[in-house]
Amino acid sequence: MKSSAPYRTGQRLPLEGGAQLRLSVNPRARRISIRIDARAGEAVAVAPSERRLSDAVTFARSKADWIAERLSARPSGTALVPGAVIPFRGGTAVLEATGGAGSARLVVGADGFRIVSGGEGEAFARRVVNLLKRLARETLTERTQVHLTTLGQAPVTLGINDPTSRWGSCSPMSRSIRYSWRVVMAPPAVLDYLAAHEVAHLVHADHSPAYWSVVHRLVGDHRPFRAWLRQHSGDLHAVGR
Structure with missing residues (x-):
C-alpha cells in the first residue's frame, strides 16, 4: 500500500x-x-x-x-592547489608542491603544518585527500580504541568516508563505525569527542539522557565540541570543493 x-x-x-x-x-x-x-x-x-x-x-x-x-553566507570552496591554506587539527596547513609524482606527506615545523606533495592538478588534490584520509583513519582508530577499552567494549569495524550530513555513524548490530575524514581538520579534542559519541552508541543506540551520561564519562561536557562542529561545518566541507 x-x-x-x-x-x-x-x-x-x-x-x-x-x-x-x-x-x-x-x-x-x-x-x-x-x-x-x-x-x-x-x-x-x-x-x-x-x-x-x-x-x-x-x-x-x-x-x-x-x-x-x-x-x-556559507564558505566558498577551497581548492586543493599549491599555496592553499586549509584547516588542520584545529589550526591550518599550507599545501606545497614538490614536483615529481611523490605521495603527499605531513611536515611539522616551527612555523606550523605543511602538506607537501607531488602531482599536478587533480593528481595533486587527490594525493592531499588520500593523506588526510590516512591521518584521519590513524587518529580515529586510536581514539576509538581508547573509548572502547574504557567502556569494556569489543573491537569494531571502522570505516572512513565523506558523508554530506553526518560526521559519524554507528551500527551496534554489525558493530561498525564510520567517520568523515574531514574531522581530521578539527581540533583533536573535537575529533576525540566524535569518537566517543559513536562508541557510546554501542551502549545506547538513542540520544537519551543515559546515552549522554556515557559520552560525559568519556569526554566530559560535550557541548563545546558539538558547538564547534556546528559553527565550522561549512569550512570543513568547503575543502576540496
Missing part, C-alpha cells in the same frame, strides 16, 4: 528566494528541525516520521529568509 503522506524522504522542494529544501526522516529525532548542508548548498528539513514531513515543510517555509541568509 502506498503511503498517503504528501511528501517523502529525499524529496526536494524550492523555497521562496531560490533556496532548495531537502526532506529527511530520522526516527531518532525528537522534533522537527532545519539544518544547512553546506556541501550540497541546500537546507534539510528533518522530521521524526514521514507523516510529519508536512509540518517540516511548513516550518521550513516560515524560515525561508533565514535559510536564504545562511546559504548565502
Whole structure:
C-alpha cells in the first residue's frame, strides 16, 4: 500500500528566494528541525516520521529568509592547489608542491603544518585527500580504541568516508563505525569527542539522557565540541570543493 503522506524522504522542494529544501526522516529525532548542508548548498528539513514531513515543510517555509541568509553566507570552496591554506587539527596547513609524482606527506615545523606533495592538478588534490584520509583513519582508530577499552567494549569495524550530513555513524548490530575524514581538520579534542559519541552508541543506540551520561564519562561536557562542529561545518566541507 502506498503511503498517503504528501511528501517523502529525499524529496526536494524550492523555497521562496531560490533556496532548495531537502526532506529527511530520522526516527531518532525528537522534533522537527532545519539544518544547512553546506556541501550540497541546500537546507534539510528533518522530521521524526514521514507523516510529519508536512509540518517540516511548513516550518521550513516560515524560515525561508533565514535559510536564504545562511546559504548565502556559507564558505566558498577551497581548492586543493599549491599555496592553499586549509584547516588542520584545529589550526591550518599550507599545501606545497614538490614536483615529481611523490605521495603527499605531513611536515611539522616551527612555523606550523605543511602538506607537501607531488602531482599536478587533480593528481595533486587527490594525493592531499588520500593523506588526510590516512591521518584521519590513524587518529580515529586510536581514539576509538581508547573509548572502547574504557567502556569494556569489543573491537569494531571502522570505516572512513565523506558523508554530506553526518560526521559519524554507528551500527551496534554489525558493530561498525564510520567517520568523515574531514574531522581530521578539527581540533583533536573535537575529533576525540566524535569518537566517543559513536562508541557510546554501542551502549545506547538513542540520544537519551543515559546515552549522554556515557559520552560525559568519556569526554566530559560535550557541548563545546558539538558547538564547534556546528559553527565550522561549512569550512570543513568547503575543502576540496
